[in-house]
Amino acid sequence: MSRVLIPYATTEGQTAQIAEVIAGVLRERGHDADHVDLTKLGDTLPDGYHAVIIGASIHMGKHDKHALEFVRKNLDTLVRLPSAFFSVSLAAHGDRDEAEGYVDQFEEESGWRPDKIALFGGALLYTKYGFIKRHMMKKIAADKPGDLGLDLSRDYVYTEWDAVKRFAEHFAEQLETTPA
Ligand SMILES: Cc1cc2nc3c(=O)[nH]c(=O)nc-3n(C[C@H](O)[C@H](O)[C@H](O)COP(=O)(O)O)c2cc1C
Known part of the structure; x- marks a missing residue:
């Protein structure tokens, strides 16, 4: 052990x-x-x-x-x-x-x-981020490869x-x- x-x-x-x-x-x-x-x-x-x-x-x-x-x-x-x-x-x-x-x-x-x-x-935890972080992360996700989720009403765990x-x-x- x-x-x-x-x-x-x-x-x-x-x-x-x-x-x-x-x-x-x-x-x-x-x-x-x-x-x-x-x-x-x-x-x-x-x-x-x-x-x-x-x-x-x-x-x-x-x-x-x-x-x-x-x-x-x-x-x-x-x-x-x-x-x-x-x-x-x-x-x-x-x-x-x-x-x-x-x-x-x-x-x-x-x-x-x-x-x-x-x-x-x-993870992309849109529902847990504050307003600014949520929108910033959506922009980053849209620009990154990997088909990352863009629906701000839910979270994505990768x-x-x-x-x-x-x-x-x-x-x-x-x-x-x-x-x-
Ligand atoms: C403000 C912010 C900036 C991030 N920057 C990057 C980044 O530069 N590159 C990347 O691959 N992931 C980035 N991520 C994604 C994080 O690595 C991912 O959300 C991870 O699950 C965070 O782990 P933690 O919850 O243990 O801190 C970022 C996430 C947030 C919220």
């Missing part, structure tokens, strides 16, 4: 939901998994974890700054542990090259090369939950087969 920390940085909550699903898969496999919002965790990676999966969403072409700061601060620990990073964006749904570019930039800025990387589609579960299963398998 391994203890896995899943710190995530979210603005509208989609990355939190993904972190929760990953934690659920790891627990089903008998591991101890804690998913924690980075704004609550603080800037130091707590002792006692055997592996770390960090998640962050994209806004205006950048990963959440809390994730970047956390990785920079804890780089020495992260390079010693089995690790993974998942990036949540609309680009991951319609424009994989752009989504990969975001991760390349994150790796460059943080100096971290996680063992495993995943790109997950995010996260492929099966892919999230497979990512978590695969990470767990590697933990289970790698000698401590």
Whole structure:
């Protein structure tokens, strides 16, 4: 049994939901998994974890700054542990090259090369955004590839939950087969 920390940085909550699903898969496999919002965790990676999966969403072409700061601060620990990073964006749904570019930039800025990387589609939560954000997001969605939804009276979730579960299963398998 391994203890896995899943710190995530979210603005509208989609990355939190993904972190929760990953934690659920790891627990089903008998591991101890804690998913924690980075704004609550603080800037130091707590002792006692055997592996770390960090998640962050994209806004205006950048990963959440809390994730970047956390990785920079804890780089020495992260390079010693089995690790993974998942990036949540609309680009991951319609424009994989752009989504990969975001991760390349994150790796460059943080100096971290996680063992495993995943790109997950995010959500367009029109009904939860304020007026300005709703209309701005509709314009962005109309200009982006991926046939993104434009109906402001509903939300669109592009996260492929099966892919999230497979990512978590695969990470767990590697933990289970790698000698401590
Ligand atoms: C104001 C705003 C800006 C965004 N900018 C981008 C962007 O530049 N590229 C992209 O692929 N997705 C962008 N997104 C989509 C988010 O990555 C997506 O909504 C994701 O689900 C947010 O995750 P979170 O709820 O965990 O913060 C943006 C979303 C919002 C609301």
